[in-house]
Amino acid sequence: MSLNAEAVRAASSAFRKPPDFHPSYGTAGFRADADLLASTVFRCGLLAAARALLLGAHTGLMITASHNPVVDNGVKMVDPDGGMMPQSFEPVAAELANCANDDDVVAVLRDRVLGAALPALAASASASPQQPQHLTVLVGHDTRPSAPQLLAAALSGVRALGVRAVSCGLVTTPQLHFLVHAANHGSSRAADGPAAPQLQLYYDTLVGAFLQLSQRPHAEDLNGGAGSGAYGSGTAERKAVVLYVDCANGVGAQQLGPLVPALRGVGIELQLRNTGAGGGTLNLGCGADYVQKERMPPSEFGDVPAGARCCSLDGDADRLVYFSPLAAAAGGGGGGVSLLDGDKVSMLAAAYVRDLMGQLPEEALRGIRVCCVQTAYANGASTAYLRDVLQLPAVCTPTGVKFLHEAAHDADVGIYFESNGHGTVLFSQELLKRLRAVDSNAAAKELLLLARVINQTVGDAISGILLVEHILRRKGWGLPEWQALYSDLPSRQVKLKVADRAIITTADAERVCVTPAGLQDAIAHIVQEFPQGRAFARPSGTEDAVRVYAEAATQQAADELARRVAQVVYDLAGGLGSRP
Ligand code: G16
Incomplete structure (x- = not known):
């Protein structure tokens, strides 16, 4: 296989990078305002195809900005084992995304991405069935309106390297990871690559195993244990439950569809809310990030009774938190939620x-x-x-x-x-x-x-959801x-904008700020004023913001600690807007 530089250059010319846009590979891939991203997604298509060639296996690419606002979009890269692209590849991904012109794209692809592997690829291409046309990049996307245009960019990038691009359409991020793994392993692996995504296999695997579990008695009973101890009583186990699901107006709504009849059959009634059908906006006033950070019930939950069993997904359905609405205070104030994060x-x-x-x-x-x-x-x-x-x-x-x-x-x-x-x-x-x-x-x-x-x-x-529902049922718990497993320490998360969040660097798994000078000492000084206090600040890798986390003995103290730490971040790291 040799790199068809002309094909890459020609395809690349349709997806020019905006001159002032400098994408960086963040916490979960590239993420930005969708209008800026066509060149980045095209180049991620090239990269996913290059990984397929280098590894001789199918790879994947998911177009999503997950919990971010609907105007953003992004890319998550999937390797043949269904895991994420290795971190060692992130710098070259960023280099490719930042190339100023088509010639640079070709040069980085040839010299830095494919590099020393090119001659070996050329030699194996004649002998091996893993020729580019037998390798596939599976591409999925969420419900964002920018998806069709970015999907076209991704497919074009993959095909520019002669690799097959198969669109999986609307899928959750975890489904795409599962599909890529399935394409490379087991029965769905075809010599010439997966012709169509195997979503049925996903449901058969997860839901099939869940249904088998729900038909089995307690393991402890079968093993001759007391049976009603750690795992609760059989009667409680069979009690029907209603689970209200906040789908964040995202892709999870559609993909949860097949679960509704399957779970109804074993006494779990899923009530889907924020499915997008009511005209709601993705992640706006709903979704796992909103519920976890704001500690409030999402939109479309006004009629859900206090104490009900609820959960919330994010825009691409790779996050899950459970919650229960609290009774509204007398006078009609918002009741908040009891959060199970x-x-x-x-x-x-x-x-x-x-x-x-x-x-x-x-x-x-x-x-x-x-x-x-x-x-x-x-x-x-x-x-x-x-x-x-x-x-x-x-x-x-x-x-x-x-x-x-x-x-x-x-x-x-x-x-x-x-x-x-x-x-x-x-x-x-x-x-x-x-x-x-x-x-x-x-x-x-x-x-x-x-x-x-x-x-x-x-x-x-x-x-x-299947895991939690199975365990709760086994234990006979609501x-x-x-x-009651344990009581959370009161905590607060806030975010603020600074001129350049990259000036904040951290160490010790982000628990300590290394730069700017003086920030860590200031945070440590404030924290010691608060019993059971703990706080840190770190730059987000998905949003243009600095996140501050604080916990302390009381909610009031956690709120105050978060505010004080946000103030020193604002003062020492170039805060924008009004001081917290
Ligand atoms: C992504 C990552 C998560 C991370 C989150 C927030 O989530 O996949 O691991 O916790 O971003 O990261 P940060 O604080 O750096 O913005 P998602 O749901 O947006 O894909």
Whole structure:
């Protein structure tokens, strides 16, 4: 295979980079105002095709800006294993996205992306079935109005390298990750690449395993345990529930459709809200980010009774938080929500998996490591619960699924969730092999089914709903019992604008500011005034903002601590607008 420079140059000329636009590869890929992004998405198409050529396998590209406002868009890159593009490739992705002209695009692609691999690719192309036309880049998108135009740019980029581009249409980000993995593994792998996306396989895998789980008695009962202890009573287990789902006016609404009849059949009634049908705007006054940060019920929840079981997805359905509306104060004031964030999902999953592991025979457990991965945003009470009650090891990484996912892979069971609701539970191949070897043990069987319910490629709100509902049902719990696992420390998150957020750099998994000079000392000085106080500031990798997190013994104190830290950020890092 040789690079057809002329084809790349010609295709690239249709997608010129705006001169003053300097895209950077952030927390989850490129993200910006959609009007600026055509060249970036075209070049990501080139990059996804180049990764397919380099690895001899199918890759993916998702057009989404997830939780951002509807006017933004972005790209998330998917590697053949269904995971994210490795971080080592991010600098060259940024270099390609920032090329000033078509010649530079060709040069970076040839010298920096394909580079030394070009001669090898040329040699293998004649011998191998993995010629460009047999490799596929699967492209998905969310519900943003800018999607069609950016999809065209992505497809053009892929095809400029002679690789097949297949549009999966409207899919969630986790579905696209799943599809890419499926295209490269197992029964759906075709010699000439996937002709059509295999969404049915996604539902069959996750929902099929969930339905099997819901028909099984408690693992503890089957293993001869008391049965009504940790897992609750069989009667409570069968109680029908209504779950109100805030779909953020995003792609999750459509993709949850097949779950509605399937879950109704086992006594779970999904009531979908903010589906887009009511004319609502993506992520505006709704969605997981809104509910988690504002602690308010989303739009279209006015008639949902206080105490109801509710959850909220984000725009591309890779985040999930649960909540319950609180009764409005006398006089009609907004009632707020009782929030069960990503930390609560994580602890619920960790407690459950730990209980199941405790029922496995000794030989299955030898040398097996279970670990929870959190970020600096994890509520201090969740970290204490993990350490003191569950007695599981915890790892703290910087913000971003890419960091947590990697750390979770170091364990045999890696449980990772960000507080904002991104996360999953990863099972190692070694553990799955051991579980298969003892699958007459009911807990082993249940863990094997859980590994199918839980999306193994990336955090997935749909998969998360199935996981949470299964555990709650097993335990015979409602949201209050789940909430009572531990009491969150009061916390507050705020964001502010500064002239250049890149001047804030951090260390120690973002818990310490390195620059600008004096900022960390100022934050530390303020924090010591607050009992149980903890605070940090970090530049967002998805929005033009600096985020400040604070927690303290009371809500009033957490609010005040966040405000004081935001003030020093404003003063020392070039705050814009009015001082917090
Ligand atoms: C993305 C990432 C998440 C991260 C979030 C916020 O979420 O995938 O891992 O927590 O951005 O990042 P930041 O604080 O740097 O803006 P999403 O849902 O927008 O894809």
